[in-house]
Amino acid sequence: MQKFSLLWLLVTVQLMLGCQSLMYPEQSGQGAAPAAAPVGQPQGQIAQCPELAEVICAEPEIRVVEKVIERRVEKIVEVPVAEDKLVLGAVEEISIEPSGLIIESIVDTGAPTTTLRAQTLTRFERDGEDWIRVQLLPPQADSKAKPASIELPIKRHIRTTRVGFPSQRRPVVEMNLTVGEVTHLVEVSLTDEGGTDVVMLLGRNFLKDAAVVDVSRRNIQGQPRVFGVK
Incomplete structure (x- = not known):
């Protein structure tokens, strides 16, 4: 009977000590972890968890880089050409009459008059009029051919000026020039300056009302076809 009373006393003391540690946690043993508060217990002496807060993250900055590619389109303009006009390139083969010599000529739309550079020019008088003898060298490809000589009356004189050179008085004659199948x-x-190479500049006096020029091409008309000569 006494043993049962002592056992009951020990249980009662343990229950009292447990309740005291719950109510006064600061008086419990050092280093012990604080006990969780029961439901409905005031939170004054127990560490509180932070309240949940809504966190809004800023949207990342998006930079749009526009890359512009410039494209240049070449515009091709078609120029109407009359059916009765020649289409000449920058260089054409010209037949000179009466010699029949065929030379390569530069088509010069900036020159008002056609110009022929000869090897030698010899002036003389015939029947009281001024004449000139023009000696022309054949093309370099035809090295066996002999120089051609033409004698023509001088129609008039013109004075030409070039930058860096003194002015020159040139004789002017009339010649039959053939390009393709057209003869004018x-x-x-005439000039003998610039060496012994035969060079002709086909000027506007041949091109006017007769031909148009495509400077991107050359030898469009091909070999001159003089009337009566195959």
């Missing part, structure tokens, strides 16, 4: 009688100024 035009004025040609």
Whole structure:
């Protein structure tokens, strides 16, 4: 009977000590972890968890880089050409009459008069009029051919000026020039300057009302076809 009373006393003391540690946690043993508060217990002496807060993250900055590619389109303009006009390139083969010599000529739309550079020019008088003898060298490809000589009356004189050179008084004669199948009688100024190579500049006096020029091409008309000569 006494043993049962002592056992009951020990249980009662343990229950009292447990309740005291719950009510006064600061008086419990050092280093012991605080006990969780029961439901409905005031939170004054127990560490509180932070309240949940809504966190709004800023949207990342998006930079749009626009890359512009410039494209240049070449515009091709078609120029109407009359059916009765020649289409010439920057360089064409010209037949000179009466010699029949065929030379390569530069088509010069900036020159008002056609110009022929000869090897030698010899002036003389015939029947009281001024004449000139023009000696022309054949093309370099035809090295066996002999120089051609033409004698023509001088129609007039013109004075030409070039930058860096003194002015020159040039004789002007009339010649039949053939390009393709077209032959025109035009004025040609003569010069013996610039060496012995035969060079002709086909000027506007041949091109006017007769031809148009495509500077991107050459030898469009091909070999001159003089009337009566195959």
